[in-house]
Amino acid sequence: MQVTWKVEGRISLKSNDSTIANVFPGMLPLAGVQVKVSAREKILGVWGPFNSWDTVTTNSDGYFEVKKEKDKSDRQFKIEVLFKDNTLKIYPENDGLWNTITEGFTDMFGQITDKVEDAVEQLLEQTSRIAYDVKWFKILDEDKDDKKHSHGTIDFGYFIFGGSSKQDLGDSIAVKHATAWFVYKKVFSVFNGFGKTLHFDDKKPVALKYPHDNPIIGDNTEAAYSDPYNYIIFIIRNKKSDWFNVDTIVHELMHIWAYQHCEKEKAMAWQLAIHGSTHSGLQKKSFVAFHEGFAEWASNRLTRLIFGKDSDIYGGTTDTGVPFSRRFLKGKNVKNESDIDKSEYAWISLFNILMTPDLHLHNFNSSTDYAAAMSSSSVTVPSRHVCSSPALTFDEILSVFIEHESDGYKKVLTKNEMNLDDFLERAKDISDKVTQDHVEAIKILLDPSKTDSAVSVICLPPKAPRKPGEDWKPPKDLQQPPVISGRRRADNKKETDKAGSRANRRPATKSKKT
């Protein structure tokens, strides 16, 4: 006689990562995880083979259930989980394959020069085609522990990665995969709250591989990196170090976001693949500093938003969201305006400047690392001067990456625009909140060779409306019927804007862009 069997349980994570534990100290439900339930019964007094009953996906509480019509004989169960869906895949080790692929590239990473650029580019393109494989983790196996269940509802309760030593629940790699799953799903949900154009690419899932150890790169210089071709994030674990932590995996995920929202170009990948060992000093190419500064800054904003924690920058200074002082940037080898876009720290500071309200209250000449905010009573704004800061939101900064055809930007951000002048110009043209005055002020505030106070560049005298002379007469045009609005679009928008902003530099009167 057939009866209904129901197997249920909850998949969760207990993380000891300091960033996660800061705000999620307890058990964390793992949503969207695939769960495969298999069962077996005794045949002639001997346990038979396990047969899969069904594969289901956990709900937002990490809950799963499998129902099956079967006979009443007692059963043993096996339960496995897989960290894979159409947005995210997590790969375990597969180093044999990597060894084969990288043969013949030995010694290259010791000293990267422009000459090996094509070879490394080729290497990355080749690794793009590697078929890595996801792995089923076993969380229950009643094979060994002579347990059995009679028919009805069997509630296995909580399966806790990192909170149990049973099967793979205590396996350090499985726990990290569960952690990456939890963290990346949190980040995805933040981005899904923004406009569609800012979402992660839904046509190709992001993949994370951990552990990863590239035999051709020395253990001391090897670093986590993100492949711009296949969206695979490689998190290193070798004899010297284990790179897996929340800050690093979110930093790498932000590289993937940037690759998905800017133009991918040759010579980008090889530079970025070695970024881990190149954080100090200035970069030769501003796009490298841009990508690094962006990934670190965006990751810091996200860990603040999701986990309520200010992260440090590569184990050094904490990124509190406050811009850096000129003195700090000088200590990072930024000497003058031309160095700014070669420094990832200066990019981090620039993005923070774009988000900071009341910039005039900040002391960029501070002797500390930060342009700390002063009390408004200690800052004197000259009479009738108007203070204006861009105060963009996080997603408004992300929006500078994508195309804005009506503002004259038909393409996403290109490598050649990843420099101070072009990026600020693009931000100004795309965002109604950024003016030419802001652009000029930001350059001064970032420049360690300058000493101007923020109030002197952020709070400007009002511009007197132009008074017509005594002999003024309305131009002929004004007596003509108005121009049909659609016609004006035919003008070169960008040129019009530039001319407009030069002539009229007050934010209050800046023309509204569409």
Ligand SMILES: [Zn+2]
């Ligand atoms: Zn990076």
